[in-house]
Amino acid sequence: MGVVNRRNSAAHTSNQNKTTSIQLPLGIFGTVLAVLFIGFVAWSYQTIQPPPPKICGSLNGPTITAPRIKLRDGRNLAYKEHGVPKDVAKHKIIFVHGFDACRHDAYVAKTLSPDVAEVLGVYIVSFDRPGYGESDPHPNQTVKSLALDIEELTDKLGLGSKFYIIGFSLGGQVVWRCLKYIPHRLAGAVLIAPVLNYWWAGLPANLTNEVFYQQKLQDQWTVRVAHYIPWLTYWWNTQKWFPSSSLIADSIDLLSLQDRELLPKRSDRKNHVAQVRQQGEHETVHRDLILAFGSWEFSPLDLENPFPNNEGSVHIWQGDEDLIVPVKVQRYIAQKLPWIQYHELQGAGHLFPHVDGMSDTIIKSLLSGK
Structure with a gap:
């Protein structure tokens, strides 16, 4: 045992x-x-996580070269003046630049005939939207906040109780925000090829689906990420596994025949293009995507006429061969908002403001209300 x-x-x-x-x-x-x-x-x-921005004027940050105004929350907006001096101007206009641009890209102001500016008494001020150029980033930026920034900019510059506003491309989308939040300050407005948001209430699903799927696959996913999972926008546009935004990459595939012919007229961009994203890509192009294609608290299709007594006018200018902003949606919006004066240009692409004489036509139409 x-x-x-x-x-x-x-x-x-x-x-x-x-x-x-x-x-x-x-x-x-x-x-x-x-x-x-x-x-x-x-x-x-x-x-x-995006890297922290390189704020202008900070240690190791870009230098400050432009005049700037300080907003009530302490941020600074850089601006540039065009046309006749504001003290003698009859008409004062704010120009809002588009995606991946800055105050120097005020196309309407730059190509406006000096004679037209002088005769009509036109003063135009362009500014760097938050994070772009030499304007401080705004990490808490909302659809509404930029409209309030514009209102404060005009007050700090002493432009009076009423002013005109012109926005190009994504800057045109900003004009929708001004029509919503500060219509009482506007004397008139122009939206030039304004970017659309596929999720705006009131747009027919069959129409938005049609134009959405006409985009490159990589751009479809870029827009989806910005709308549904915005906190991944930085990663999506910096990862190397899949192609990201062709707009950020400045792909020539997005340009129509006319756009390509007009490219030489933008050759002066080489003098300032380094300034555009100098404070960081996330504070510029990435944040633009999030705001442009995120969830809005209003839809432009619900807006009411800000000038019921014809004391001002609102205009949309759109090229019918624009490969960035689909013309079909602009037509639909113009039909639903009959108080908007819609101007469709045959054979025009996205860069039609560079066509000789186009800026004169846009400004004259705005100031005459026709």
């Missing part, structure tokens, strides 16, 4: 040793997995 017990005891001890020898690797493996998982989460978090 003693022998049997010793064998049983030995067998028991052997089983314990085997159990121990199995549990030890499993414990190590679990620990390794946990460490790898934590490392992956940390890496993923760092990957989706």
Whole structure:
């Protein structure tokens, strides 16, 4: 019996040793997995977090070269003046630049005939939208906040109780916001090829689906990310696994035949293009995507006529061969808002403001209300 017990005891001890020898690797493996998982989460978090902006005037930040006004929340907006001096101007206009641009890209102001500006008494001020050029970033920027920034800019510059506003491309979308939030300050408005938001209430699903799927696949996904998971916008547009926004990449595929012919007229951009994103891509082009295609608290199709007594006018100018902003949607919006004067240009692309004499036509139409 003693022998049997010793064998049983030995067998028991052997089983314990085997159990121990199995549990030890499993414990190590679990620990390794946990460490790898934590490392992956940390890496993923760092990957989706945009770097801090390089604020103009800060240590190691870009230098300040433009005049700026300080807003009530402490941010600064850089601006540039065009046309006749504001003290003698009869008409004062704010120009809002488009996507991936800055105050120097005030196309209507730059190509306006000096004679027209002089005779009509036109003063135009363009400004860097938050984060662009030399204007401070606005991390809490909303659809409404930029309209209020524009109102404060005009007050700080002493432009009076009423002013005109012109916006190009994504800047045209900003004009919708001004028509919503500060209509009482407007003397008139122009939206030049304004960017649309596919999720605006009131747009027919069949129409938005049609134009949405006409985009490149990479742009469809860029817009989806900006709308549904905006916190991944920085990662999506900086990762190397899949192609991201062709607009950020400045793809020539987005240009119509006329646009390509007009490119030489934009050659002066080489003098300032480095300023556009100098404070960081996230504070400029990425934040633009989030605001342009995110969830809005209003739809332009619900807006009411800000000039019921014809004391001003609102205009949309659109090229019928624009490959960036689909003409079909602009037609629909113009039909639903009959108080808007809609001007469709045959054979025109997205860059039609560069056509000789176009700026004169737009300004004259705005100031005459026709």
